[in-house]
Amino acid sequence: MGSRSDFATVSGALEVLQQLGVGYEVRVLSAHRTPQLLASYAARAEALNFTAIIAAAGGAAHLPGMLAAFTRVPVLGVPVQSRALSGQDSLLSIVQMPAGIPVATFAIGEAGARNAALFAAAMLATTDAAVRERLDAFRAAQTQKVLDDPHFEGH
Ligand code: RP5
Numbered sequence: 667m668g669s670r671s672d673f674a675t676v677s678g679a680l681e682v683l684q685q686l687g688v689g690y691e692v693r694v695l696s697a698h699r700t701p702q703l704l705a706s707y708a709a710r711a712e713a714l715n716f717t718a719i720i721a722a723a724g725g726a727a728h729l730p731g732m733l734a735a736f737t738r739v740p741v742l743g744v745p746v747q748s749r750a751l752s753g754q755d756s757l758l759s760i761v762q763m764p765a766g767i768p769v770a771t772f773a774i775g776e777a778g779a780r781n782a783a784l785f786a787a788a789m790l791a792t793t794d795a796a797v798r799e800r801l802d803a804f805r806a807a808q809t810q811k812v813l814d815d816p817h818f819e820g821h
Contacts (some may be wrong), residue, residue, distance in 0.1 A: 668696050668723035673745045676722050677746070678776040682783035686800045688790060697728035704729070708736030721769075722779060724748040727756040730769045740789070742782040742790040743769040 670792045671743030676692070695704045704740060713720055716739045721730035734741040745756030746784045753774035761771040770785070772778035784801070791798035 668729045672722050675746050675779050679779040679783035682780050686787045688787050691706045697732045708733050711739045712737045717791050720782045724756045727759045730760050734767045734769050743771045744778045745774045747775040
């Protein structure tokens with residue numbers, strides 16, 4: 667994440683990763699405030715052969731694009747809901763990457779963070795049967811919750 671202040675958004679992603687038994691590490695890195703650290707972290711992610719980097723940032727959100735520029739590891743960008751523009755600034759600055767260096771961009775805020783984690787798990791699930799099973803179980807539980815709702819039309 668670009669700042670410790672992004673943690674409330676990022677914590678939803680961590681919950682999902684824990685639930686699915688997906689290993690992760692968490693860092694605060696800023697494209698603006700710690701540019702060298704960002705570059706060395708991208709190199710580390712590449713050397714450790716990470717499956718994905720979930721990069722959450724707000725405002726002029728350069729973090730995902732800069733990470734993607736420094737590594738081939740797929741970057742999943744999460745726009746943090748900013749105070750000034752409610753995250754529209756974050757969304758547009760992450761999603762509008764010029765052709766050549768892609769960033770997969772998710773919804774603004776907690777839904778985006780949770781979905782980025784689910785997306786990373788789905789990437790892992792292509793080669794990891796245990797993650798695949800847990801992801802299937804997560805989806806089945808989510809479906810069952812809707813079906814068990816007494817207000818569900820099927821009842
Ligand atoms: C971005 O600036 C961060 O991702 C954060 O969303 C935003 C504000 O950061 P703070 O001023 O709260 O540290 O780099």
